[in-house]
Amino acid sequence: MPELEECSGIRYLRESAYDRKTIKQITRPAIAQVKTFKEYPDAPKIELHRTWELSQSKITSLLQNRRSLRKYGKEPIKLEELAFMLWASQGITAKSAHYSFRTSPSGGALYPIETYLSANRVEGLEPGLYHFDPQNFCLDQLSKGDSTKDVAACCLDQNFMVNAAVCFMWTGVLRRCLSKYGNRGMRYVILDAGHICQNLLTAAEATGNGACPVAAFYDNEMNTLLGLDAAEETAIYAAAVGKKQEIKGEGLKLLKTGAAV
Template sequence: MGIGDRFQQETSYRRDDPGQGIEGMLSAPDPDGPHHLLPHPDLTNSSSLWEALRNRRSIRSFTGEPISQVELASILWAAQGVTSSQGRRAFRTAPSAGALYPVETYVAVQAVADLMPGIYYYQTLEHCLVQRSTGDAAQAATHAALDQRFIADAAITLFWTAVFARSEFRYKERAYRYVYLDAGHIAQNAALAATALGLGSCQIGALYDDECNALLGVDGQREGILYMTTIGHPAAQSRES
């Protein structure tokens, strides 16, 4: 039996072993680095959810044009922005198993108006970016994703990581199922928001884990890469396909 089959078996809930772990929560990190407050998301866009569902396609050809900071802010908010609070709990656009929110968002800023290219961490609760590094983020994101060339012409690439312990506290090994499901919800929200804004997106699972973790400055154990989403202005031919 391969590791995938064993994982699926050993993380199954059964009536005699529902597998509930202890409760706990680890707060989101507050990393060092210059903080950049984002504009409010633009929630007045008239594109409907139904149109976005119908029009979303994986786009692999971008013009390299920059997106605006409002577009960036709207995509980040759509992915897993805060929509309501109950006491100390902040609920988000995307569901999360046990409302534990283990998935973190990093942005490779490749071409965003008036924002220095580089790697940024998105602080969800504060809706701000924290700069981790500056430099050629387009090349860095491309290399980290098995050199998939089209990524270099996108405007941003989102990196989704998980802080595994945040979910393991409660769900033990089964947490690994849930963090990937959480990431799927979040990435789809980002893709639909991009479509609604007239942008194109492509989900990226083919990535070098160690290179992504090094690029983001995470250790790959406590926090590690799950998934990426690249977004930009679609080139004319990609709109037609």
Template sequence: MLRRVAGAILVVVGITVLVLVSLFTQLYPEPAPKQNLESETIIALPPPRLDSDFSIEEALLLRRSVREYTGEPLTLDEISQLLWAAQGITDPRGFRTAPSAGGLYPLEVYLVAGDVENLEAGVYRYRPQGHELVKIQSGDLREALCNAALGQTWVKEAAVDLVIVGIYERTTVKYGDRGIRYVHMEAGHAAQNVCLQATALGLGTVTVGAFYDDQVQKILMAPENEKPLYVMPVGRK
């Protein structure tokens, strides 16, 4: 009798453990595989400014889609500010500049750098934790990105391009198919932040949605589950 009871208890415990493991896996999926980075080169970004003399009302009033640039380089301070506006962490609890359904943060931001003072041309991933860049590969890939974007010349003429990608499963694991919509909404939030920040910095940008996803992924060396949503050229106007 005792053996049967003990056996039944073990079965119940085993099932419970399996259920808990399954739930944990769904709620906290494994992170996407890392790119084959060039010796994990990390570039610390200058701290973002948290105030300025340029009001949010002015930024809203003056924001325009800008497709022509002077060709002058950007500074690392400006890059820092733009990336912080897109996905910077603003709270010890991990909250960011753009709202996210369930606080799941499915977006990643890449920098395709061409003309930036004190920054080698190349592709970088923005890491909000630490406010830093992780180098993916060297070389000026703006023309390749322009070709992937159906030859839209402002993509290669801008000093840099920000590329926003979405990892859908971070959100759909909780919200199902509805989460796809939430990821797209969040990309819009982040892109508008960049537009307003660029305006406040006296820079020009435009949101680009026409491109070949697979070609953009190849340029970024992004994992298969990272889907490009926006390309945002940024330059001096």
């Protein structure tokens, strides 16, 4: 097993990193686009139900109504809502001899993802940078003061993040996964983050909040903001969360469940 530094998974992360100084010089390979939907015109078609037993249930409306939201109301979110979102994304729900299982699945139950928060408007929580401790279900305060401006700057200056009540930032402790799976472990780190983010988006929707995933960030700036040793732990994904200001996106036509497009 190669040491972390020698893994091609790590090289891939480095080679695909964004850096403020060089981002404009990145040359993307000329790869032709393809259609969004794959079709099998000659295949027999099996019609599917467009409503189902759970049509009226909360899960259907949460999935139907979730949209990436980039405009947030001025009101703070409640600490209780934040606690729910943290639990939904990374809460521990079961224990066995060797593992503490969580709300989100994890390749090999290795849980390489750490959660950090930049809290700006959370009722009962001082603005600051926090780390979520799922074992003790609490937040570690890392620094004081609203850092959402810094987070937005790290995220390619995506200024909508400044108005978020809270930004989630997920990092990968690479060794947790790569020590077992080698290069393939890098896939699992990134997949884990996707599961966690999706749970957060659904939990945000359930609490009357909106969220937007963010994967465009300057890796080194985000790692520095979070005080990470980037050789061991690196930023993977983020999301901005805030009170819903506009429920539906502009110019959006809402469809019924299972509607043909």
